[in-house]
Each structure stands twice: as structure tokens, then as C-alpha cells.
Amino acid sequence: MSMSKKVIPSPLVGEGGAPRAKCALGAPGEGEFQHRTSAWGPLLFAAAFAAAAACGACEAQAASAADAPKFGKPITEQDAAAWDISIGPDGVGLPAGSGTPAQGATLYAAKCASCHGAKGEGGLGPRLVGGIGTLKAPAQPVQTVGSFWPYPTMVFDFVRRTMPWNQPKSLSNDEVYAAVAYIFNINGLIKDGDVMNKDTLMKVQMPNRDGFIDLYPNKF
Numbered sequence: 242m243s244m245s246k247k248v249i250p251s252p253l254v255g256e257g258g259a260p261r262a263k264c265a266l267g268a269p270g271e272g273e274f275q276h277r278t279s280a281w282g283p284l285l286f287a288a289a290f291a292a293a294a295a296c297g298a299c300e301a302q303a304a305s306a307a308d309a310p311k312f313g314k315p316i317t318e319q320d321a322a323a324w325d326i327s328i329g330p331d332g333v334g335l336p337a338g339s340g341t342p343a344q345g346a347t348l349y350a351a352k353c354a355s356c357h358g359a360k361g362e363g364g365l366g367p368r369l370v371g372g373i374g375t376l377k378a379p380a381q382p383v384q385t386v387g388s389f390w391p392y393p394t395m396v397f398d399f400v401r402r403t404m405p406w407n408q409p410k411s412l413s414n415d416e417v418y419a420a421v422a423y424i425f426n427i428n429g430l431i432k433d434g435d436v437m438n439k440d441t442l443m444k445v446q447m448p449n450r451d452g453f454i455d456l457y458p459n460k461f
Contacts, residue, residue, distance in 0.1 A: 328398040335397065335439035338414030342433055345423025348416055352405045361385075361427050366406070370427045373448050387428030391453050393445040396421050418442070 328334050350359075356366030363369070372383030382388075386396055401417045403409050412420065422437040430445055431437070 326398075326402060328394045328401075330392040330394055332394050332439065332443045335394065335442065336414045337439065338418050339436050339438040340415050340417070340419025340422050341436050342419075342422045342426035342431070344415075345419035345421070345426070348412075348419050349423050352412075353420065356406060361424065369424055373428070376449060376452060385428070386424055387430065387448065389449050389452075391447055391450045393421070393425070393442050393447060396424065397442060400424075 326334070349357075349361075356364055357369050358364045361369035362371075367385075368383070369386050372385045372388030375381060375383045375388060390396060397417060400420050401410065401412065401414075404412065404420070418437045421442070422431065422435065425431045425437070425445055426433060426435070430447070435441065
């Protein structure tokens with residue numbers, strides 16, 4: 242039985258036995274070039290895709306910014322200061338100014354009585370006077386500025402930022418001190434001739450000062 246031999250062509254010999262042409266140094270042959278192209282292809286495609294995606298994201302972000310509502314404008318520290326008027330129990334930030342119960346009575350009649358009653362007894366707005374000593378059982382609690390609020394600074398802060406109801410933050414500092422002096426006076430917390438200012442306000446002892454507890458003393 243005869244066996245045929247399979248001839249494997251040599252990579253160095255071309256057709257007719259002629260040697261294959263060698264590539265110059267540094268210049269790949271056709272096969273090598275195709276091999277390198279096929280190897281780099283996926284990487285080049287990935288890089289091109291990433292660049293296109295980044296470009297698209299930039300364009301989308303720019304378009305989104307262009308379509309965003311043009312609300313507001315940069316605010317300065319001076320502008321912010323006009324709104325940063327909170328007064329805490331320690332009295333930090335209390336402004337200059339002063340007022341007496343007599344001055345407060347005139348202001349109250351003009352700007353407060355229509356809601357809170359002629360003498361603070363309440364009406365459209367809540368009652369402001371009385372109720373001291375009613376917060377403990379079995380008494381029926383009457384919560385007013387005089388009986389319930391713990392700190393005098395809270396009264397000043399609330400009146401300055403919210404009163405009168407139809408024109409909040411329209412009172413001057415002197416008017417706020419006067420209104421607070423009147424409210425304290427009708428609750429028996431200060432005398433007729435006392436003057437309220439940033440120093441004397443802190444000396445007013447509210448009856449319910451110790452009626453609140455801090456549920457989270459270590460949190461804030």
C-alpha cells in the first residue's frame with residue numbers, strides 16, 4: 242500500500258521555489274501588519290467609543306445647564322445678614338435699641354390688638370396674657386407667652402420676624418423691644434417703668450423657664 246506525503250510549504254520559499262522577499266528592518270510584512278491591526282482594533286474602537294461618550298455627556302450637561310431655570314442671583318454676606326436674625330436663649334445677636342411698656346402699649350393698640358385683643362386676652366390671634374401656674378395637673382393648662390414660653394429672647398425673636406401678621410419684619414428694633422416690654426408688663430414680669438434692651442431683656446425670668454427638657458443633650 243502506497244502512502245502519499247503531505248508537503249507543508251515553507252514560509253521562506255515562495256512559488257516555484259523562489260525565496261520570499263524579506264521586509265526591511267522596522268517595516269512589517271503584510272501578514273504582520275494584518276496581525277497588528279487585528280490586535281489593536283478592539284482597543285482603538287473602545288477608545289473612540291469612550292471619547293464619543295464623553296463628548297456626548299459634555300454636550301448633554303451643557304444643554305441641561307442652558308435649559309435650567311435662571312432663578313436667583315449670587316448673594317453677598319451683606320444680603321445674607323439681613324435674613325440671619327435668629328436670637329437664641331443666650332441672647333447672642335440681640336440688636337441695639339430699647340423700649341418701655343408705655344411705648345409698647347401705644348404700638349400694641351395700633352398694630353396688635355385687632356388680632357390679640359385689647360389687653361392680650363386673645364381674639365383672631367392667640368391669647369398673650371395669663372395662665373401662669375396652670376401648666377401642672379390637675380389644672381387646665383392655659384398656654385400664653387407669660388405662662389408657657391421659657392426664654393425672653395424667644396419672645397423678641399418671634400415678634401421681630403413674624404409680627405404684625407400682615408407685615409412681618411416691618412417693626413424697628415425699638416418697636417420690638419417696646420412690644421415685648423408691654424407683653425411682659427401685662428403678664429406681671431416687669432414693672433411699668435422698666436426699660437427693655439439687649440441687657441435687661443436677658444434678666445427677665447420667665448415662669449416656665451425650667452419647664453422644658455432636652456431629649457437629645459449630646460446630639461446638638
